[in-house]
Amino acid sequence: MKKLWTTFIKDVKLSYSGLYFYIEIGMAAIFLAVMLFVVPENFDKTQTYYAFIEVDEIRDEFDGRVFENDGTRVELFDDREGLEQALSKKRSAVGLHVYMEDSKPVVEFVLQGYEGPEMKQMLKQTVEGGLLAELPTYEDLTTVTVLEPGTERLSDRVSMLPPYLVINVAFMGLFVIAAYVFLDKEEGVIKAFAVTPVKVWHYLASKIMIMAVMGLVTSTLVVVSLVGFKINYLLFFGLILSFNVFGSTLGLLITSFFDSMTKAMGALFLSIFILVFAGFSYFMPSFSPVWIKFLPSYPMFFSFRELFLENGDTGFIIQNILLFLGLSAVLFAYTNLRFKKTLTV
Amino acid sequence: MISVKNLYHSYTHDDVYAVNNVSFEIAKGEVFGFLGPSGAGKSTTQGVLTGLLPLQKGEVTVAGYDMRRRNRQMFNKIGVSFEQSNVYNKLTALENLEFYKKLFDVKTEDPMKLLEIAGLSEVAKHKAGTFSKGMKHRLTFVRSMLNNPELWFLDEPTTGLDPAIGRQIIDIVKQKKSEGTTVFLTTHNMNVADELCDRIAFIIDGEIKLIDSPRNLKLQFGEKLVVVDHIVNGITKREQFSLIDPADMARLNTLISTGQIEMMHTKEATLEEIFIKVTGRGLE
Numbered sequence: 001m002k003k004l005w006t007t008f009i010k011d012v013k014l015s016y017s018g019l020y021f022y023i024e025i026g027m028a029a030i031f032l033a034v035m036l037f038v039v040p041e042n043f044d045k046t047q048t049y050y051a052f053i054e055v056d057e058i059r060d061e062f063d064g065r066v067f068e069n070d071g072t073r074v075e076l077f078d079d080r081e082g083l084e085q086a087l088s089k090k091r092s093a094v095g096l097h098v099y100m101e102d103s104k105p106v107v108e109f110v111l112q113g114y115e116g117p118e119m120k121q122m123l124k125q126t127v128e129g130g131l132l133a134e135l136p137t138y139e140d141l142t143t144v145t146v147l148e149p150g151t152e153r154l155s156d157r158v159s160m161l162p163p164y165l166v167i168n169v170a171f172m173g174l175f176v177i178a179a180y181v182f183l184d185k186e187e188g189v190i191k192a193f194a195v196t197p198v199k200v201w202h203y204l205a206s207k208i209m210i211m212a213v214m215g216l217v218t219s220t221l222v223v224v225s226l227v228g229f230k231i232n233y234l235l236f237f238g239l240i241l242s243f244n245v246f247g248s249t250l251g252l253l254i255t256s257f258f259d260s261m262t263k264a265m266g267a268l269f270l271s272i273f274i275l276v277f278a279g280f281s282y283f284m285p286s287f288s289p290v291w292i293k294f295l296p297s298y299p300m301f302f303s304f305r306e307l308f309l310e311n312g313d314t315g316f317i318i319q320n321i322l323l324f325l326g327l328s329a330v331l332f333a334y335t336n337l338r339f340k341k342t343l344t345v
Numbered sequence: 346m347i348s349v350k351n352l353y354h355s356y357t358h359d360d361v362y363a364v365n366n367v368s369f370e371i372a373k374g375e376v377f378g379f380l381g382p383s384g385a386g387k388s389t390t391q392g393v394l395t396g397l398l399p400l401q402k403g404e405v406t407v408a409g410y411d412m413r414r415r416n417r418q419m420f421n422k423i424g425v426s427f428e429q430s431n432v433y434n435k436l437t438a439l440e441n442l443e444f445y446k447k448l449f450d451v452k453t454e455d456p457m458k459l460l461e462i463a464g465l466s467e468v469a470k471h472k473a474g475t476f477s478k479g480m481k482h483r484l485t486f487v488r489s490m491l492n493n494p495e496l497w498f499l500d501e502p503t504t505g506l507d508p509a510i511g512r513q514i515i516d517i518v519k520q521k522k523s524e525g526t527t528v529f530l531t532t533h534n535m536n537v538a539d540e541l542c543d544r545i546a547f548i549i550d551g552e553i554k555l556i557d558s559p560r561n562l563k564l565q566f567g568e569k570l571v572v573v574d575h576i577v578n579g580i581t582k583r584e585q586f587s588l589i590d591p592a593d594m595a596r597l598n599t600l601i602s603t604g605q606i607e608m609m610h611t612k613e614a615t616l617e618e619i620f621i622k623v624t625g626r627g628l629e
């Protein structure tokens with residue numbers, strides 16, 4: 001263990017005088033800047049209402065089908081079905097169904113399912129105050145219907161975090177750790193290291209530790225700046241660590257089959273390319289073929305999502321931390337066997 | 346200390362052998378020279394002996410360890426200096442040695458003392474990346490002395506160095522030899538081999554052509570000559586006489602008994618000449 005520590009300290013010295021550490025820091029800084037200054041909390045600034053109004057007095061207030069004024073846009077529909085269809089396409093819109101009951105107008109909100117109680121209250125007040133208050137016959141009979149009960153939604157800004165984190169800890173790790181090993185091979189220092197009484201796994205573990213530290217530092221930096229201390233950081237560190245170790249170990253395994261970065265590049269890019277597919281499923285929930293769920297990156301994206309949700313599934317997160325640590329251990333054992341034969345060849 | 350039996354090595358895993366059926370033994374305390382032209386298979390042999398290359402075919406025992414069942418503990422007893430210097434460019438000379446020092450389980454040398462030996466104490470705190478080729482080479486060389494190795498592998502220790510530095514390195518090896526260190530020395534410099542080695546193996550195209558002590562090689566293959574400077578009519582004249590040729594012997598005898606000899610010495614064939622004679626090829 002003392003030797004592992006010695007090796008790790010050496011790797012720390014090398015990496016902070018090397019390029020990749022600054023690339024990751026730079027990536028984190030750029031991502032952060034884009035998120036804070038370019039991407040709004042929610043991309044869509046105007047609040048869209050889809051309304052199906054069966055009360056003629058109110059219907060007549062609007063001329064035309066679309067009504068727009070600062071920050072608000074109302075679109076009218078002719079039936080409830082059309083309204084719900086439009087809503088399921090535009091997830092940030094809010095639906096209104098106004099009809100008469102016992103000769104009084106009733107407003108029913110048709111919501112997406114992720115809106116919090118404050119949001120609901122706010123909507124109710126806006127609509128009551130702005131649209132209906134003047135109507136003498138109005139009485140509070142507002143009801144709320146939810147399209148997909150139990151779904152929460154991340155803000156647009158926070159929803160960019162899972163992809164960033166997966167790229168930063170898993171994909172980058174795959175690539176950077178390979179670069180580190182090939183650098184050692186190129187400089188020949190790996191040979192000098194190989195003729196000392198140090199175990200090969202010390203060499204590998206030290207590289208993984210470097211990647212883990214870099215991943216933890218940059219990811220924490222970004223996440224703290226964007227969401228503050230609202231999330232469970234213990235679970236966060238668990239996820240970062242286990243995904244990072246998995247990505248690095250996979251990178252090492254791929255590395256063990258090649259003798260130069262140029263030759264390994266193809267395999268590295270291919271694996272990253274395949275892993276990225278899970279991202280499509282993340283951004284477009286309707287695209288989720290069965291095979292995509294078998295990509296290790298799939299649970300990565302969705303574990304981070306759960307982490308950032310207000311009522312995220314802690315069990316799912318812990319399950320994945322353990323799963324990836326376990327997978328990494330198996331992968332590491334095999335990688336170590338391979339490197340024992342190929343480290344200096 | 347080292348036993349090699351019928352060693353083969355092919356980089357391409359076919360029957361193109363970089364090392365082809367090589368066998369030799371090195372006794373404890375011996376300095377063994379591996380001599381051959383570029384591409385002969387010297388570094389490949391050292392690679393297999395130090396575990397950097399896999400043992401494909403043959404039996405190899407190094408410092409009591411069977412190379413089929415490698416045990417990393419063996420490296421506590423072994424020092425390896427490389428043909429191409431390989432130090433961490435981003436660490437200082439001192440950091441380089443201090444890092445390696447901590448990897449051994451045995452008593453180690455003081456890095457500063459080694460830097461002094463290498464003539465690098467002035468630049469101990471400078472990054473190795475700023476060093477000249479010779480400086481890096483010396484750093485690589487003294488690094489292999491950190492664990493006071495019983496068995497020392499030196500791949501081309503003097504090649505590409507200016508003669509004064511080469512001289513220093515030869516002196517260090519001589520010193521270690523007198524302390525009982527076993528040395529496996531790879532070189533294509535005959536003078537270095539001649540000066541340091543107890544025995545020499547001539548290797549060419551992956552095959553060992555012969556193994557013997559420099560003295561025996563010279564006795565066996567070198568044509569023994571006597572060089573005589575003598576004065577004829579007031580002018581110094583230099584002549585060579587073979588000690589094998591009877592006519593030459595007779596003339597030399599007459600000269601000794603009658604002539605005015607100014608200086609006389611035996612001249613041995615150089616190992617280089619012998620190498621060419623044995624292998625039919627030069628060393629470069």
Ligand SMILES: Nc1ncnc2c1ncn2[C@@H]1O[C@H](COP(=O)(O)OP(=O)(O)OP(=O)(O)O)[C@@H](O)[C@H]1O
Pocket residue numbers: 356357363381382383384385386387388389390428533
């Ligand atoms: N990594 C490698 N892959 C393929 N072939 C190699 C490799 N290293 C060496 N060879 C080949 O093996 C043969 C022996 O090379 P080796 O380096 O052992 O020679 P050497 O005697 O050390 O030469 P030098 O005096 O130039 O150091 C050469 O034909 C060389 O081209």
Ligand SMILES: [Mg+2]
Pocket residue numbers: 387388389428500
């Ligand atoms: Mg060589």
